[in-house]
Amino acid sequence: MEEIKFLTEGKIVAGRWKIIKKLGEGGMGAVFKVEDKRRKNFMAAMKVESDISDGGVLKLEVHVLKELAPLKNVVRLIDSGQRDKYCFMVMTMLGVDLMHLKRLAGKPFSQSTILRIAMATLYAIKQIHEAGFTHRDIKPGNCVSGLVGGDMRCFYLIDYGMVRAFIQTDKHGTNSLRKPREGDQLFRGTPRYCSLNTHYRKEQGRVDDLWSWLFMLVELHVGLPWRRLTDEREILKVKESTKTEDLFRKCPNEFRNLYDYLNTLKFASRPDYFGMWSECFAGLKRAKGSFLDKFEWEPEAPPPDVQTALSISEKDLTEFKPTKRTVMGKKLYPYASAANFKENILKM
């Protein structure tokens, strides 16, 4: 990756965004905390890509954020543009990713914590699927908490550099599912978290994001058996040979049910997000957990005003419209019925 040296503290981008500090660096550029000169104390995150010779990946990220815009609880695109030497996009400033929160906690996550993380991140994944994209790189480092108040307990997906649309729209505006490409695909994702299908170089669908989600949860809770390996082929060998009961040892029983459910899904299947959410919620109740429990990384339980913001409302649940038959077998929320953005199309 080419280091971005020309953007230093205090520099103004596009006459508006003042660089405060570098937040992180990734494979394709860097992310900075910036301040809006037009709005006092308004901070945002600016992702910059210096390699713009072949169009770059940032263009794709901008496109995805535009498509996500009508949806709730997603990263907002605030500005984007191109300069001589780089492209940039400005988005909602977020907090801390799950890998850092795990380190901050300094002790294992309780069942209450991991099940609430499961529900929050499932929601974030559902939102990108709702917009018609598979993310293809679900991992703790790409699940980031909000910045302030109750939002610090919400999780957002970042890094849309590897997404792929699974929906296509014809000239009459009719949407349909894109056919999975045949033959070997380029590897996209992170070996530790990716599905077996991804190792086998098959086209990834929504189900593959959910496999990464489940592996991520196991890693955060008890650790994956292949966590110390780095070579993709070695990881695959251990992934293939690990017994299910070993993978989920000391995990909530519900994870095993989610595993069995994911095994029934094909590329074209619309996952039963509501059923999976309900499964996690049933686990939270079984573990006598609550949405108000303190997370291990929090110094103390959040104040009552923040707690109110945390409890999931009926309105939130309607986002998880169940399919006709709840495949996970439980209909805990019969009132989840509101029609949703692109919902009908994505049901296929």
Ligand SMILES: Nc1ncnc2c1ncn2[C@@H]1O[C@H](COP(=O)(O)OP(=O)(O)OP(=O)(O)O)[C@@H](O)[C@H]1O
């Ligand atoms: N909206 C945001 N708010 C706060 N921090 C962010 C935001 N977006 C990204 N970051 C920080 O910048 C880092 C790099 O971001 P991102 O993963 O999008 O870049 P990338 O170049 O694609 O990285 P990678 O190669 O690691 O996948 C993140 O790990 C995170 O710490």
